[in-house]
Amino acid sequence: MAQKLTVPAVRSRKVADGMDPLVMVTAYDAPGARMVDEAGTDLILVGDSVAMVVLGYADTLQVTVEDIAHHTAAVYRAGPSALIVADMPWMSFHVSTEDTLRNAATLVRAGAQAVKLEGGRRRLPMVEALVAAEIPVMGHIGLTPQSVNAMGGFRVQGKNAAAALNLVAAAKALAHAGCFAIVLEGVPDQVAAMVTRSVDVPTIGIGAGPDCDGQVLVFHDVLGIEQRIRPRFVRRYADQYSDGVDALSRYARDVRSGAFPSAEESYRLSDADAESLALYGAS
Ligand code: KIV
Numbered sequence: 001m002a003q004k005l006t007v008p009a010v011r012s013r014k015v016a017d018g019m020d021p022l023v024m025v026t027a028y029d030a031p032g033a034r035m036v037d038e039a040g041t042d043l044i045l046v047g048d049s050v051a052m053v054v055l056g057y058a059d060t061l062q063v064t065v066e067d068i069a070h071h072t073a074a075v076y077r078a079g080p081s082a083l084i085v086a087d088m089p090w091m092s093f094h095v096s097t098e099d100t101l102r103n104a105a106t107l108v109r110a111g112a113q114a115v116k117l118e119g120g121r122r123r124l125p126m127v128e129a130l131v132a133a134e135i136p137v138m139g140h141i142g143l144t145p146q147s148v149n150a151m152g153g154f155r156v157q158g159k160n161a162a163a164a165l166n167l168v169a170a171a172k173a174l175a176h177a178g179c180f181a182i183v184l185e186g187v188p189d190q191v192a193a194m195v196t197r198s199v200d201v202p203t204i205g206i207g208a209g210p211d212c213d214g215q216v217l218v219f220h221d222v223l224g225i226e227q228r229i230r231p232r233f234v235r236r237y238a239d240q241y242s243d244g245v246d247a248l249s250r251y252a253r254d255v256r257s258g259a260f261p262s263a264e265e266s267y268r269l270s271d272a273d274a275e276s277l278a279l280y281g282a283s
Pocket residue numbers: 026045046047048049050087183185206216218
């Protein structure tokens with residue numbers, strides 16, 4: 001088994017320093033975590049995207065700390081070498097630092113080595129409190145899906161000079177507050193490159209172009225399990241939805257035709273036991 005990746009090891013992964021880009025993928029259960037880990041990814045994100053790709057909600061606002069803890073525990077039980085990062089759901093880090101610490105501790109006790117939270121400078125007190133409590137924090141700025149109502153939809157951010165400079169300032173403030181890495185979501189690639197150059201912690205992009213220090217995608221998007229929406233930044237490496245429908249259709253056909261199960265797929269009494277059973281009137 002590969003050695004477990006640590007937070008300090010992730011923190012030093014700047015591509016500008018000659019390091020390999022970080023690879024992060026989401027996972028929400030044990031088989032998914034085993035697949036992601038065996039593929040050699042560096043980090044597993046138990047994202048609040050579970051709300052949309054697993055639980056069927058239209059946005060990420062519906063999941064709770066208990067939901068993320070439940071999924072984090074399943075990922076943890078798979079024993080991955082990848083670093084497990086759990087997403088702090090909406091309203092789990094907005095009320096008070098005490099509440100934030102209690103919620104993050106629930107995720108750490110479920111198996112997370114770090115937590116991720118969305119937002120810029122407004123979240124600095126929460127980031128500082130978590131870091132002071134020895135809980136590593138990953139920041140997340142740009143298109144922050146928990147702000148869907150405030151943003152008026154899932155919209156690319158940092159699209160003019162002032163907004164871009166705001167993102168640079170937010171990233172610097174988060175790094176200064178102690179974030180060990182920062183997710184940049186849904187920003188123009190020149191802006192992501194500028195943010196990446198401005199901070200000494202790695203940036204991990206999603207819809208942020210090639211110049212980040214790493215990339216993250218959602219498990220169901222990479223594998224083509226989620227097909228209803230396909231953002232521009234998603235590259236599908238498989239078509240598991242179609243493969244799954246095809247396999248399940250063949251199973252249904254075999255059940256209906258009697259081709260499943262076969263003798264090899266069934267258990268049988270020995271001839272002697274079958275005979276004595278027959279004596280009782282069964283055959
Ligand atoms: O929840 C999630 O999957 C995320 C990624 C999109 C970064 O936050």
